[in-house]
Amino acid sequence: MTERLLIVGGDAGGMSAAATARRRVPTDKLEIVAFERGSYTSYAACGLPYFVADMVPSADRLVARSPEKFRAQGIDARTGHDVVEIDLERRALRVRDTDAGTESWEPFDQLLVATGATPLRPPLPGVDAGGVHGIQTIGDGIALRSQIDTGEATRAVVVGGGYIGLEMAEAMVRRGLSVALVEMAAQPMGTLDPDIGALVADALRAMGVSVHLGTAVEGFETDAGGNVTGVATTAGTLPADVVVLGLGVRPNASLAADAGIAVGVTGGIVTDRRMATSAEGVWAAGDCVETYHRVSRRPVAIALGTHANKQGRVVGVNATGGYLAFPGVIGTAVMKVCEYEVARTGLTEREASAAAFSSVAATIDGSTRAHYYPGATPITVKVVAEKMTGRLLGAQIIGREGAAKRIDVIAAAIWNEMTAEELSQLDLGYAPPFSPVWDPVLIAARKAAEAVTDAGTTG
C-alpha cells in the first residue's frame, strides 16, 4: 500500500523533508506531494538582498531546485496551490489551485506543515502605497528590483534595523540610492547588546546610510498617483521614492492553529524533539515552528533557512520510520553589511539577564590576522559568561573580512557548555594569514575568564 505524505509549503524546510524522505523510501511505498502557494520551490529568501543589489543577476539563481527537478525525483511539487484548511478528522487538506480557481480535498496519512513566516506589516496610513515593498518572497524581490531598475528612484528609506533591514540598506547603497534607515529602538540590531549595536550604527554611517534611531514611523505620504513620496516619522518626514519594510517576521501558524494544532507562546507551532506537532501524524518544520533554545531553555521562534533545512531533514527521517531529533538552537546569526561583518550566538547580556543568569562580559579589540600580515583588520569580540561558573553564555563579533564566521567556534563551545577558561585553551588553527598567535576568540575568552574569577586560580 502506498502511504501519502503531504507537505504544506514549498520552502527550504518542506522540500528538505521531501528530499530526505524520498531518499529513504521508494515511490511505490510513499507518495510525496508538496503544495506551494507561490511560483517557486526551495528558494532562498535570504538571497533576495543580493538579487536587489544586482550581485545576483537573476531571481532564478536563488532557486535551489525547481518543481520540475523535484518531480523528476519523485516528489510531486505543485506551485500555485494554496492550502486553505487542514481537516484533522477527515485527514485531508483543502487545496485551492490558484490558476484554475478550483478547490479539492487531498487526503494524507502524514502531514508536514511548513508554512514559513509572515512579514510584519504595520497598519499605518499609506502602507499599501506604490513603492512600499515587503521583502519576503521572490515576487517581492522582483517588484523592488524592477522599481530600482527604472533608475527613477533615488531616495530609499528602510524601515527596521534588523538583519533584513541592514542587508536591504546595503543593497540600495550598492545601487547608488541615497538610503535612510529608521529604527524605533535606540540601536540597530536588537539582537545585539547596545555597545555592539552602536558599532553597527557606526558602520552603517560609514557606508553613507543616514541612520535614524529611536524614531517611529507614523505613516507613508503619497502623491496623487498613490505612489510613496515620503515616510512620516516622529523625527519628521524623510523623502522617499522607494520604501522597504524590514520589520522582521512572525511564524505563520494560523493554518495549523485553525486546525487545533498547538501553538506556543512565541506564536510558533509547538513540536517535540522529533518535530511532531500535537496532532497525530502531523509534523512541522521551518519558520512556522518554535524551537528550544539550549542556553535560555526557553522556546524561541527564529526564522532562518539553516534551521528550516535541518528540521526538514529531521521530519524526512521521522516520517519514514527513522529516528532523528532536532537538538534546538543557540541563536547563532551572521550578517554582512558592505565590508562589515556582524555575528552573534547564545545570549546577549540583556538576554542572559532575562533568562535569570548572573553574567559577566569581556569585550576585546583584536586583529583578524597576525599584526604584520597584509590585510589584518580590527575585530571586536564580546564574550558573556555565567558569573560563578564561567560557563559561556553568548558572544558577539563585529569586524571586517574573516570576522563573522569566528562565531562558529564559540557556538560549538557554548553548545558543549564549555567555560570561558576552557575556550581560551582550545586548539584553534593558527598561521599568520588567519590569526594572531592568540586568536581574538581566545583572547576574549581569556578576558571573560579573568572577569569570572578575581585571578588566583586562572591568571
Place this chain on the structure above:
Amino acid sequence: MTERLLIVGGDAGGMSAAATARRRVPTDKLEIVAFERGSYTSYAACGLPYFVADMVPSADRLVARSPEKFRAQGIDARTGHDVVEIDLERRALRVRDTDAGTESWEPFDQLLVATGATPLRPPLPGVDAGGVHGIQTIGDGIALRSQIDTGEATRAVVVGGGYIGLEMAEAMVRRGLSVALVEMAAQPMGTLDPDIGALVADALRAMGVSVHLGTAVEGFETDAGGNVTGVATTAGTLPADVVVLGLGVRPNASLAADAGIAVGVTGGIVTDRRMATSAEGVWAAGDCVETYHRVSRRPVAIALGTHANKQGRVVGVNATGGYLAFPGVIGTAVMKVCEYEVARTGLTEREASAAAFSSVAATIDGSTRAHYYPGATPITVKVVAEKMTGRLLGAQIIGREGAAKRIDVIAAAIWNEMTAEELSQLDLGYAPPFSPVWDPVLIAARKAAEAVTDAGTTG
C-alpha cells in the same frame, strides 16, 4: 625576600610566561630574567616566509616586543646570552655572554626551559654551501632575503614539503623565482591523508611550482666559490641558485636532558599538566616540550607558536602560586599557500589507524558561500569518525578564501568528543556571504554520520 625566576629562551613561550608572571607578582617579590641566545625576543618565526616574500617590509615587524619593552615592564630580557648548562644541584645556570665572551653562574629559585626547536639539517655533502638556507631564526630569514634581494638568484629549490616548505615555496614564487619542491614522500604535507595531500600537490602545480615527490635529496652541488649550483636528487639534479631547507624541526631538549630532566619518546621534554618537568621548580614550555594529544592519548611534539604562548601563560600562573593546566592539543593546523588554504585537526585516517581506532571517513565538495553569492569558491572537507560510535576523530580541509578557519569549529567539536551526527546539527552562522544554507562542515559531518550507520537511525 625576592624570588628569582630564570627563563632559558626568549621566544614566544618564554616571554609569554614572563609577562603573565610579571602581571601577577610585583618586582620586589619576584625577579624575572630571560636569556636569549639570539638578538631578538618574542619574535614570530612563523612570520619569516612573509618577510622573505616582501609582504612584511622589515624583520623588526615580526618582533612582538623588544628587550627594551620587556625591561620597561620589569622583565630583564638579555639577548646575546647563551645558557650552556643547567645545574640542578647548585640551582643555577651557566650563561655565556656571547658579545663579551664571558661566562657567569646565575642562581634561580624557579626555572623555565623554553629552548624551542632545532631545524632538521640533513648531513649531506654541500649542505653548508653558500645559498643553502635554514629558516628558523630571524637571522636565517634576513640571510635568505638578502640573497633574493640581490636579484641574482632565479632558480630556487625547496627541500621538504611540509608547512614551512610550502610557505617558502609561495614566498619565492612571489619574488619571481622559478621554484622546485623536493619531497621524499609520495605526497606533500605528510600531516594530511594522501587524498587531500594530492589536492595540495595540484594546488602547488597550479601556482607554477615544479613538484618532485618520492624524491630524495642526495647532496648539494657547488661552484668553485662554494656556492650552491644544484640539488642532487634521486631523480637527477635540479639547478639552484638558492636552496631552502624546510625539513621540519625537533624539540631542542638537549640542555634539559644534559641536566637530567626527563625527555620523552618524541624527543620533547616531559611535563605534567601544569608544565612542570621532572625536576623540582623547573618548568618547560613551547617547542621544546612534548604534550598530550587528546584524541590519540599519546605524547606529541608539535612546534607551533600558539601552543608555546598558551603553555607560557600556564607556567606564568603556576610559577607564581596559581593553578592552571594545559589541556593538551588535538593537532589543529592551518596554512595558506598562494590563494589556497589548507587545514587539519585531530587525526588523519592514517593516524587514527595508528592509534588503533577503527574509522570511517567522508569527503565532500562544497562551496564557501551560497552558490549564487559572488566569490563563492569550492571547498573540500574530509571528516574522520570512529566506526561504531560516530565520535569525531579528525578533519581536513582544502579550499580558497574562507576555507581554512572552518577547521576551528570541527576542532571544538572533536575537543568535546561530539559525534559526526551531533556536529551536523550544530547551530552555525548562516548568511549567503558566508555559507550555503548547509555549511560544508555540516554536510561533511552528515556524510560521515551516514557512513557510520547504515541509515535506519540517522537518515
